[in-house]
Amino acid sequence: MSAHAQTVAEAPRGGVARTSRRVMNLSHFLRQAARRLPAHIAFVEGERTVTWAEMDARVDAMAAELAARGVVKGDRILVQSKNCLEMFESMFAAFRLGAVWVPTNFRQTPGEVAYLASASGASVMICHRDFPEHVEVVRAEAPAIREVIAIGAAPSGADYGEIVAARLGEKVPVADVEHDDPCWFFFTSGTTGRPKAAVLTHGQMAFVITNHLCDLMPGTTEQDASLVVAPLSHGAGVHQLVQVARGVKTILMPSERFDAAEAWRLVQEWRVTNMFTVPTITKLLTEHPSVDQFDHSSLRYVIYAGAPMYREDQKFALRKLGKVLVQYFGLGEVTGNITVLPPYLHDPEDGPHVKLGTCGFERTGMQVQIQDDAGGEVAPFETGEICVCGPAVLAGYYDNPEANAKAFRNGWFRTGDLGHMDNEGFVYITGRASDMYISGGSNVYPREVEEKVLTHPAIAEVAILGVPDPMWGEVGVAVCVPREGQSVSEEDLIAFLDGKVARYKLPRRVHFWEALPKSAYGKITKKMVREALAERGLI
Template identity: 50%
Template sequence: MSAPQNCLQSPPLKAVNLAQTLTQTARRSPHGLAVIHGDVRWTWRELDLRASALAEELLERGLQPHQCVMLDGPNSPEFIQAMFGVWRAGAVIAPVNSRLHASDIAQLSELCQPAVMIAHSTTESHAQASADSVPFDQPTLWLDGEGEGSVGHYTEPVHTVRDYPVWRGDHAWYFFTSGTSGRSKASVLTHDQMGFVVTNHLADLMADTGDTHRSIVVAPLSHGAGIHMLPQVARGAATVIPTSSGLAPAEVWELVERERVTNIFVVPTILKRLVEDSSVEKYDHSTLRYVIYAGAPMPNADTRRARQVLGDVLVQYYGLGEVTGNITVLPPHHHDHPSPPEVPFSTCGYPRTGMQISVQDDKGKEVPSLCTGEICVAGPAVFSGYLNNEQANAESFRDGWFRTGDIGLVDEHGYLFITGRVSDMYISGGSNIHPREIEEKILDHPAVKEVLVLGMPDPEWGEIGAAVCVLEPGVTVQEDEIRDWLKTRMARYKVPRSIRFWDELPRSGYGKIVRRTVREMLLEQTA
């Protein structure tokens, strides 16, 4: 079915540059704290001037509007300065995770064709790989160091630098997929779309956020944490950045107490580590109003533990990078919403304001409540497509709906339950099996800390289930014990035929378990 033609021919419409969130907050609250990082405590005026100074430098170097600037480095005040400086100059940011391999950076550079790279001394190999892949128009700018060529050197502009005027549809952010199951793609996020996302985050996730609030960053600003930072800027809430290069729970909780942090964005693996660390009991975290988690399904056992430790402050949202996290929300007081009898895990919430969910069959027809299908979504948060990838665009949209690739169902009250991904499902002996149900059952075993279930090739059954478990410290358990545990809790055909125990599961730079790598490792072990 083709989309109907618009009967009104509208002229091109202006959009609002994302840098306006900083411009307006700096005018309104120039002396309020914007960024806290060790001894660094920038005000909104300082951050605003620094963004202008960097924009001025980029323009003097010859950066053109709509060109791409790749950002590569650990979380820092200068990373935030670079984001707003690039937008103010009218260019597009392409943040990458600093933990990726140099070959990954080269591939991403080929995709987005950056004119300039802003990197960190710890990612110098990335800068070189990117330069070898796509020659830059200008030398690399550095997030650390001193003197010309370092972002921190640019503190005050010589001339007035205003936010570059943008139009609806103008690119703002190339948001890279994590690539845990294949080659990365770049979702094109536009200024007008992101304006809706900022507003929606404030409406649905943390409605009373204001200039007395503070947010702490514990995930890469190159991804979801960077999106989460934008509503803080819009409302004048300071961003607190730990000084540790990796996740240090004791430092996080100490900062929560000292800086009176009110909200935090985490992925489930980070939240699990934070609440299981003994330091959570040492420091006062009563100022936390919103602990927002997203990025992957969170096992029921981990959610229960987090609520016991932190109280009813958990806010879950579900949303891919292509929809910038804007599909569902589960506020604190909705975490006890009952699951249907046939669903062994909790809901991820109801549709975000202004968004719509449709669970569809293979033909694109919406299925009734409590029936499983592919989760599709529509609304202003949906991205405008993948950069230079028409095949992926054609595969990802059907009749105007964005196809998430996730499988789920909606109950009679409109709450969504995710049962797995289309690509994760495997067929064993003619039966479709979704790993998430099995993973939840295995995680109920007291000896198991983490687990991944996937289908592996088998000459007799086509595919068989394989479970890789990480046990709690100091615990020993046998394969048959896990299998017997499952046989009393689910249909026998779903019980994995292979159960293995590893010390850890491989993760991406974003903290997600890399299913593709696990599969490759299992194939090597059985070769």
């Protein structure tokens, strides 16, 4: 499936031909906020505050520069940056031109980001000054990148701040877009470990924003405030885009290093009402002593996603914060829109009225079905693959027909997660169809890391799998077989991997065995490795 959807004239049974599906350009959300709330604070970054009118003007200025540099509708703009105002603005500048925003996880290595540049076909890179090596490697390995703009003065490219200052006051017409025009390449990995670009479109994302306001944060207005505690490149970016739709101020943490006390201080100072988190962050926030030192009574919605939360952690958080937790289950491909467990269904005490282990019920406008291997719906409480359909599902993977063929069946998107549904429609995740595990809210695909391990001259075989961890949800454990006559320590192997894959993908433990268990066909199976680890008392 191409990122650029073909619009085909058709005459449905009703007799009305549809030749196009014009929709609102998502950047219009920012313009709406600027018109309605020009003097209201839009963004807070340390001592820096920006109003909606100022932010809209800054986005126009950057969009004008990008247009002058040849960016047109459909072009891809790669963004490598930690959370900051300029990174967030780059989303709207891309949307305004009808271009596609391609954010990376700022923790990824230069080589990983270079691959994303090539895979997306990006022609422009916006990069924070803290990542000069990323620019160097991207220029070398992705020659299609013709322009680089630096956030902060840096020799790697034109200065973002100087550009905005020079072009303030210029107006850019908002590009006309249709429902299936791409706006965001949301990179996600597959079982091969190679990242794939999930194509999110203007029409799809308009539904997602509406759905988030309906299911996750009902009643949200410009009187609210939202604290960012996760990278804007992924789920947190979707969450903050939702805030713009209602004129909600966004407050950034002062650095990428998580600081629970600072987070609670900001909650008190700005009367924060919502935040998007993962279970690990929620656990860190609620177990830190500072939770009792600052006033957090303004909180209405603490939304967590990315992984299930241990029940004991959930109960502890509820006792500290009250019934403000909101869980949702979703993938980047479905932009979080699969199930929701709202605050009233989160209870701090166990009992017959509590549905333990559920990730909630279907999101508004979405349908979930548990299917067998043939695509048939299974009975309640029977395990199968969790599949979903509805307006929040991605348009497809960019330039990847093989991945599209595997991901869709009879119009249903296959999540790769296993689970069941009860008689009331509540969904329970019971396992994964793949070997992927989730560590601290981030997906980790073992094969990618295994391939890097096998580049070490002393390693002959390896298997990596996720095991439960009270802090991170899951962490990686590697079981390695050294080459004959060779040896390597756990510390040396992890040091060898550092820089070759993002740090959150590094295994936390490494065991060395003489051989890995294999099936009758000579295949290393993760199930057998897990059983062997358990037999040895290692998990």
